[in-house]
Amino acid sequence: MNAWNGETYVALLCLAFCAFYGMSAGSIDLFSAAQHEVMTSRTFPYILTAVGAACSLSILYSALREQAASGPGRAHEVRHWRACAGLVGLALVYAFLLTRIGFIVSTAGFLAAGIVYLGERRWRYVVPAAVLPPLIFWLLLELGLDISLP
């Protein structure tokens, strides 16, 4: 049985993150007066690196052991990763366009695209859900609270 599965890869990523964090902690600039203190701005991150690495190794060890004994696997089913990735992509495009084409247009576009992309084709749902929220937000913020939106 292959010992390397998602569980072990995630544990390895956690360990790699701790190593990266620990190395970055070493490059924190210290004031010259602080160099001789017991606890500097680097100390706490170093402690966290050590504890985080210990936890990651423990998870990795358990993952390898559970794999040998056919562990529990993933907590959720992964059936629609394309739909999820598409929604994330649309959210990134929305974040990019928000300040460029304006709040109302970008929000209505994101909502309409997101709803249609996820499979809803009934216009009685798509149109109100895409148009009403940006309009209500705009009215509340621009006219109600005098906050300018892009």
Add this chain to the structure above:
Amino acid sequence: MIDGILTGLEVAIRPVNLLLVSVGCFAGTIIGMLPGLGPVSAIALLVPVTYAFDPASALILLAGVYYGAVFGGSTSAILLNAPGVAGTVATTFDGYPLAQKGLPGKALAVAAYASFAGGTIAAVLLLLAAPALAVVSLSFQSPEYFALMVLGLISVTAFAGEDNAAKAGFMAVLGLMLGTVGTDRTDGVMRFTYGRLDLLDGISFLLLAMAAFALSEVLLSVLSGHSVSGNARRSALGSLRLKRKEVKQVAPAVGRSSLLGFFVGVLPGAGATIASFMGYSMERSIAKGEAQKEFGKGSLRGLAAPESANNAASSGSFVPLLTLGVPGSGTTAVMLGALISYGINPGPTLFVERPDVFWGVIVSMYIGNVVLLILNLPLIPYISRVLTLPSNVLAPLIVFFCLAGVFLVSFNTFDLYMMIGIGVIAVVLRLYRYPMAPMIVGFTLGGLLETNLRRSLVLYNDSFSFLWERPITLAILSATVLIAGIPLFRKAWRRAVVD
């Protein structure tokens, strides 16, 4: 204490605050009803709205949202067998069978009355316990605070479950790590900003909470294809009334479970989930003969026990938050983050410095229960229609609320990219059972933990002797060691039982 209660009452019954608690309960019920979105997500989604109000009103709104979301979660558990959060899983055991028997209205009414009674009993206990604990903790200094924060972190980790302790520990550390990003509070040096001005003030708590809970929850539901639509039918709820015989049957169970729930809730890290399961198990083991056989098939006692324990534990978890500044759950961690962002220092001084906030929240928690009963219960047939909205319409809407909530606070698109990134990472971590609550607890406590450790070292001339020389610090740390041993103890116990 009477002065305090009157202060709280005066704050809580202001028209604006009554309106806020009602709106909070209503919004919380709708959000909490959507499977997957529990109290933490509901509160995280509404934190940006609260910035428009003074701290007391903001917290009152959030308390309303909290109760509403807990109640909403029970509604989806009863009607759809879809518990919004772990705390309402035990509600499905008897709530859903009751709904299947054609008594959904009765099941919802029992859940509402039991929640109300649990909340009422817990509010009275909170009223008595919180000030007493706050007075004792006024003598606390940096070493005690440091020890308390370690206790909070270890408790959240230890109660995550025997198999999940290492993952919960890692998530708590991850939260602490994310909390170190930005300008160091003590020395003023930059840490982990990588030259980006956007990171000088650190990662926004709101961004992290929304990404870890609400955004990742929606993405997970899209990923797994669990659709709300199709399951929900607009069926008649039936009568909401209870017969006298049924009230007599349910009342003792509610009393017992409320007391149990409150004390479990006070323990940092234990929370509503453990309380609801304990309440259910206790009631089932007390029940005799036919009553016991009825459990799991639509027992009113089986429904009332976890509901009252759950609600009482929710109130109980406010004791360590308000008196010690230590959150015991994801929900109270989000509340703590909100408090800090309003410029309020949670902990014993809150009792002295901001009595309006301290007492206002306690009293409004009770008012929240009343509002829930008189406003939300009759509206349930209408509110539950939200469950008939297609999930492919709801998902983009919730993503929009998350993004807009963060953007409207900072007006910085970098925050949106970071939020989406953290949301995706949270999805991956949650797929492999990494709990999010310890991360939020670590994030909110991280800065305070480090500051208090450094202050303690200054007080003791760079010596760690404060860990054993101060009796209260030593007592708290000893309790921490005991709690840290819980997973090991459980494992040893299980082995002994198996052998």
